[in-house]
Amino acid sequence: MAQITNVERPEAVAKEATAPSGSQLGHFAGIAIHKYAQVILLVVLVIGFSLATPRFATQQNWTSLLVSQAVVAMMTLAVLFPLIVGEFDLSVGYSLGFSAMLGAYLTGQNWPVPMILLAMLVFGVFIGVVNGVLNVYFKINSFIATLGMGIILSALTLALSNGAILTTVPGVLETLGRGYVGGIAWAVWAVLLIAVVCYYLLQHTPVGARLYAIGGSERVAFLAGVRTSWYKVLAFGLAGAIVAGAAMFQLGQAGSATPSMGPDLLLPAYAAAFLGVTTFRPGFYNVPGVIVAILLLAVGFNGLSLLGVPFWVQPMFNGLALLIAVLFARLASRRLGAAK
Amino acid sequence: MARGVTKAFGPTVAVAGITLGVRAGEVHAVAGANGSGKSTLIKILTGVHGQDEGDLLLDGEVQNWSSPADSRRAGVGVVHQEAPLVEKLTVAECVDLLGGYPSAKQFFLSNKAARVRTQKLLDEHEVPVDARELCSSLSPAERAMVSLAVAMDQGSRVLILDEVTAALPQDEADQVLALVRRLADRGCAVLMITHRLDEIERYADRTSVLTAGRLVYSGATGEISAEQIIEHMLPEEGAQEIVSSGEKTAGGQVLITVRDLAGQRLAPLSFEVRAGEILGFAGLPDAGIDDLAMLLCGGVPGTGTLTGRGRTANGPWTPSAARRAGLALVPRDRLTNGAVALMTITDNVALPDQRRYWHRTRARRATVRDVITELDVRPADPGLSVGNLSGGNQQKVILGKWLATRPDVLVLDDPTNGVDPAARLRMFAAVRARVDDGAAAILLSSEVEQLTTYCDRVLVLRPGRPAEELTAPDNPTHLARLMAQQ
Numbered sequence: 001m002a003q004i005t006n007v008e009r010p011e012a013v014a015k016e017a018t019a020p021s022g023s024q025l026g027h028f029a030g031i032a033i034h035k036y037a038q039v040i041l042l043v044v045l046v047i048g049f050s051l052a053t054p055r056f057a058t059q060q061n062w063t064s065l066l067v068s069q070a071v072v073a074m075m076t077l078a079v080l081f082p083l084i085v086g087e088f089d090l091s092v093g094y095s096l097g098f099s100a101m102l103g104a105y106l107t108g109q110n111w112p113v114p115m116i117l118l119a120m121l122v123f124g125v126f127i128g129v130v131n132g133v134l135n136v137y138f139k140i141n142s143f144i145a146t147l148g149m150g151i152i153l154s155a156l157t158l159a160l161s162n163g164a165i166l167t168t169v170p171g172v173l174e175t176l177g178r179g180y181v182g183g184i185a186w187a188v189w190a191v192l193l194i195a196v197v198c199y200y201l202l203q204h205t206p207v208g209a210r211l212y213a214i215g216g217s218e219r220v221a222f223l224a225g226v227r228t229s230w231y232k233v234l235a236f237g238l239a240g241a242i243v244a245g246a247a248m249f250q251l252g253q254a255g256s257a258t259p260s261m262g263p264d265l266l267l268p269a270y271a272a273a274f275l276g277v278t279t280f281r282p283g284f285y286n287v288p289g290v291i292v293a294i295l296l297l298a299v300g301f302n303g304l305s306l307l308g309v310p311f312w313v314q315p316m317f318n319g320l321a322l323l324i325a326v327l328f329a330r331l332a333s334r335r336l337g338a339a340k
Numbered sequence: 341m342a343r344g345v346t347k348a349f350g351p352t353v354a355v356a357g358i359t360l361g362v363r364a365g366e367v368h369a370v371a372g373a374n375g376s377g378k379s380t381l382i383k384i385l386t387g388v389h390g391q392d393e394g395d396l397l398l399d400g401e402v403q404n405w406s407s408p409a410d411s412r413r414a415g416v417g418v419v420h421q422e423a424p425l426v427e428k429l430t431v432a433e434c435v436d437l438l439g440g441y442p443s444a445k446q447f448f449l450s451n452k453a454a455r456v457r458t459q460k461l462l463d464e465h466e467v468p469v470d471a472r473e474l475c476s477s478l479s480p481a482e483r484a485m486v487s488l489a490v491a492m493d494q495g496s497r498v499l500i501l502d503e504v505t506a507a508l509p510q511d512e513a514d515q516v517l518a519l520v521r522r523l524a525d526r527g528c529a530v531l532m533i534t535h536r537l538d539e540i541e542r543y544a545d546r547t548s549v550l551t552a553g554r555l556v557y558s559g560a561t562g563e564i565s566a567e568q569i570i571e572h573m574l575p576e577e578g579a580q581e582i583v584s585s586g587e588k589t590a591g592g593q594v595l596i597t598v599r600d601l602a603g604q605r606l607a608p609l610s611f612e613v614r615a616g617e618i619l620g621f622a623g624l625p626d627a628g629i630d631d632l633a634m635l636l637c638g639g640v641p642g643t644g645t646l647t648g649r650g651r652t653a654n655g656p657w658t659p660s661a662a663r664r665a666g667l668a669l670v671p672r673d674r675l676t677n678g679a680v681a682l683m684t685i686t687d688n689v690a691l692p693d694q695r696r697y698w699h700r701t702r703a704r705r706a707t708v709r710d711v712i713t714e715l716d717v718r719p720a721d722p723g724l725s726v727g728n729l730s731g732g733n734q735q736k737v738i739l740g741k742w743l744a745t746r747p748d749v750l751v752l753d754d755p756t757n758g759v760d761p762a763a764r765l766r767m768f769a770a771v772r773a774r775v776d777d778g779a780a781a782i783l784l785s786s787e788v789e790q791l792t793t794y795c796d797r798v799l800v801l802r803p804g805r806p807a808e809e810l811t812a813p814d815n816p817t818h819l820a821r822l823m824a825q826q
Contacts, residue, residue: 206694213691216680223639223669223677224692224741225660283682 037328038279038289042296049303056306063185069298070187071096071253074246075269076276076290077191077198081235081242083273083285084202086215087135087142089236090266091150092243095127097262098153099247103173104166104257113170121244127153128240132233150263157259167256177252187249194242199287211235212284271322272297278329297321355380356553357394362498362529367520369532369540369561371569372550372760378533381550382502385531386418387411398498417496419487421503421758425475431486432458432471438490465489465519481512485519492523499523501532505539506758509786511624517543535758536787537566570761592616595748595780596648596666601655603628603635603642609807610644611799613749618771618781620795620813622788622823627801633753633784637669638662639677648748663692666748670739670755674731678738681727685717688726689741711740714770716763732759739767743774750774750781756790768794788816788823 050057075092082089099120106116127149134145176186202208213221214228222228246265251257275296276289300321301314355377362368372378383389385396387405396403398414405411408418425434436454458471467485469478478486484504491499501520505513513536521543524530534540540547540561548558549572557564557572592615600608606628613619623629635642641656648665659669671677679688686708690697697704708722715736717729726734735755742750750771756764771781772794785791791798791813798810800822813819 204699206698209687209690209694213680213683213687216682217676219677220680221691223637223659223671225658225663226691227658227660 035280035282038275038292038296038325042292042299045296045299045303049299049306052303053306056303059183061302061306063180063183065298065302066188067185067253069294070185070191071246071250072265072268072272073191073291073294074194074242074249075265076272076294077194077287078239078242078246079269079273080198080202080285080287080290081211081238082131082142082146084211084215085232085235086218087232087235089128089131089146089239090143091127091131091146091153092239092269093263093266094150094153094157095124095240095243095262096247096250096265097257097259098127098157098160099124099244100251100254100257100261101157101160101166101259103170103247103251104168105160107168107170108166113172116170117172117248120247121241124240124242124244124247125237126240128236128238128243129233131240132236135236136229136232154259154263161257161259163259165256165258169251169255169257173248173252174255175252177249177255187253190245190249194245195287195291202287207231207234215285268297268318271318275322275325278325282329293325355384355391358550358553358555359394360531360548360555360558362531364497364527364529365524366545367524367530367532367543368546368548369534369544370548370550371534371537371540376550376760377553378550379502380553382418382500382533385411385500386416412494412496415495415497416500417491417494417498418500418502419484419491419504421506425478425483425486427474427476429475430455430471431462431469431473431475431478434475435461435471435486435490435493439493461489461493462486465492466522467519479512481508481516484508484516488516488519488523492528496528498529498531501530501534503533503535503758506535509624510788513539535760537569540569541566592778596646598636599645599647601632601635601642601644601646603631603640606631606635606642606801607803608644609801611807613780613782615748615778615780616775617796618775618783618794620783620785620791620798621801622785622791622798622819623801624823627803629784629801632801633669633671633751633782636662636751636782637667639669639671663745663747667751668692668742668745668747668749669751670735670742670753672753672757674734674738675727679726679734679741682725684723684725685712685729685737686722688737689744692741692745707744711737711744714743715740716766732763735759736763736767739770743770746779748779750779752781752783752785754785755783757786788820792816792819 046057055061075096078092079089102123103116103120106119107113111119131142131146131149134140134149135142138145176190179186181189202211210221210226210231211234213224213226214231218228250261254261272290272293273285275293276287276291277283277285279289279292280286281289297318300317304313304317305311358377358381360368360370360381370378370381380389384391387408387410390406396405398416403411403414405414425431426437429437432451432455435458455471462469462471465485465488467482467489469482469486475483475486488499499520505516508516517539520530520532532539532544544561546559547561547564547569549556549569551572557569594612595615596613598612599610601610602608609632611619621629621632631640631642634640636646638657638659638661643655645655646653646657646662646665646667648667651661651665653661653665662669675681680691683691686704689708689711690704697707705722711717712720712722717733717736717740719729726737729737735757739752739755752771755767759767775781783791783795792815795813796811798813798819800808800810800819802808802823808822810819810822
């Protein structure tokens with residue numbers, strides 16, 4: 001969907017590119033601006049807000065800014081995997097809510113903490129695998145399959161809590177959710193760890209290359225000997241696992257599980273994933289792009305609210321950022337295509 | 341029609357000062373290697389691209405088209421290789437849509453009026469298609485013919501055909517070209533881009549050849565032989581060596597054994613492939629030959645057994661099982677089955693063998709470089725998306741991807757479809773080199789000459805009869821006659 005490239009290049013390219021070095025230099029500059037536009041914009045915003053208000057560039061502000069984005073960042077990394085293989089997972093929001101509720105519920109039942117965490121993780125992976133199986137083996141469109149799964153999960157969340165807020169939270173999670181190491185929150189460290197693992201997996205292993213190939217053309221990957229069914233289920237399973245991790249931090253940060261927790265994280269996660277497509281590896285869902293996108297949205301919101309803009313400006317900013325970035329990327333790739 | 345037309349993209353001149361005309365009632369064939377500017381020329385003639393220099397003339401008047409709609413209004417119709425019809429509509433609905441709903445009464449569409457009108461149109465042009473059929477059920481040849489009829493319906497006086505027959509087997513191509521000939525005889529001017537030289541000889545009145553954006557030959561069809569056309573199409577640097585299949589020896593050890601391979605339309609078939617041979621398969625579509633390559637390589641499920649590299653797979657087997665038995669498939673449809681358009685040359689070439697390249701970037705780079713050099717992929721940039729290459733170069737990448745996995749038996753399913761003659765020679769030279777090194781290849785082709793030129797052995801499939809084997813075939817006419825025997 002957000003694979004933005006330019007395939008309509010004329011045959012002319014097929015001949016040797018005899019471009020003089022001068023225009024080639026301009027060409028590379030064009031690519032650099034295109035690929036790193038968001039990084040540049042991020043730096044500009046940071047400098048701008050720092051100059052505009054003294055409250056922006058304080059340690060306290062940055063700490064809370066990063067912590068507030070940790071769970072969304074994990075959710076974005078989770079949806080990245082199904083997106084890469086060309087599928088949607090709409091159940092992640094409800095899945096987070098359910099996992100958090102499950103954790104709180106089991107704490108209330110006096111389960112040992114390791115068992116609770118294991119149960120949350122296993123359930124997360126299980127939900128992901130069921131999504132994958134519904135999609136791959138029962139050939140249900142992932143949009144529909146995961147939507148159905150999400151609605152079922154929201155019902156289970158209500159059943160588990162009986163509609164009430166559960167405040168029984170494992171102590172470890174509260175420590176992790178609110179604690180700091182080296183001046184940086186545990187949650188932020190966790191995001192970094194997950195991001196690095198995902199980056200390595202996607203960019204530097206055969207698994208990642210195959211996932212991207214499936215997203216590019218499932219048929220071609222299949223004919224190349226890739227076990228596409230297995231890898232697609234894997235993508236959904238990984239999403240489920242990361243969502244379970246996000247649920248642990250969400251539970252710890254909030255200190256309670258509410259039945260309505262989760263679904264409101266879905267759209268920000270997808271917005272960040274789509275925004276990330278335009279950066280670093282244009283046309284492909286990629287981890288660094290996603291991280292920059294989340295920072296960009298967070299800094300934009302944070303700076304604007306410090307400047308005292310009305311409360312409705314934030315979603316406006318997020319929506320406009322997404323649309324403008326995608327438009328910009330499309331224009332840039334078209335221009336580059338024509339210049340080659 | 342075009343006079344001194346030039347078009348450049350950045351520093352690359354795609355079309356340089358071409359002057360070309362088509363008269364009413366004439367079929368004018370344009371041949372040229374991949375990347376010689378044919379597509380660009382078509383885009384200029386149909387108003388997709390504006391020309392940098394030169395004029396377009398229609399009936400002697402200078403035209404100023406800024407969009408395809410302008411050229412269509414002026415009476416220039418174009419039919420592309422993959423004739424775009426809306427799959428889920430009936431032929432009548434589709435023709436109505438493309439014609440701008442001429443059968444509509446005010447705000448209401450009348451299905452019946454559309455059907456009657458479309459059927460009349462089809463009958464008028466002797467297109468054997470029922471207007472009530474779904475577009476998705478049409479054969480490629482029928483689609484092409486319906487598209488031609490639509491172009492006529494839109495009042496085209498000039499028809500431009502962009503490799504319309506490239507994907508069609510010979511008999512269906514003839515059906516389409518017979519229609520084209522009829523349209524020309526009714527006074528239509530036809531400009532036909534094609535790679536098939538035999539089509540030029542049989543259907544065109546005049547022939548022009550493009551090389552590197554320049555018009556290098558133009559004249560009446562009878563005045564130039566097929567060999568001369570090929571010569572014109574080749575780039576000037578260095579003559580190309582013609583690859584012969586050598587002494588056509590019966591090969592060495594058995595590499596794969598296939599027993600009772602059968603699919604939906606293919607009757608049970610058993611054969612062996614030996615090291616050092618290129619085995620060809622010939623047959624008309626009703627012998628089930630279209631599915632053969634996919635069945636062999638696990639792309640569509642079939643029955644039977646496949647033995648190779650000491651493993652036996654029972655049908656239906658998967659592509660990865662076929663690969664373990666030593667098979668590799670260069671499929672017919674480049675972008676649906678062959679390559680991931682959005683990924684780079686490097687990623688495409690490395691796809692089947694990811695594990696081999698894990699943490700071995702240098703090895704991967706060397707493999708990709710070898711592929712690009714051996715097959716002369718242009719532009720030689722490993723970081724370019726395959727979708728941005730011309731068709732012939734895409735096909736080279738796909739062949740190279742599988743050559744790099746060192747298969748025992750390379751299955752080539754119409755590998756040179758839409759590929760220019762020079763590139764064909766290079767691709768077959770690469771295949772022959774592997775075969776001489778102890779591998780083998782299976783070749784399926786819609787061009788009979790290709791089978792007789794390159795194959796050491798050809799199995800002819802006919803419905804309801806056992807396959808007939810031809811050793812060292814050298815007579816295309818004989819082979820074609822065998823195929824047609826029922």
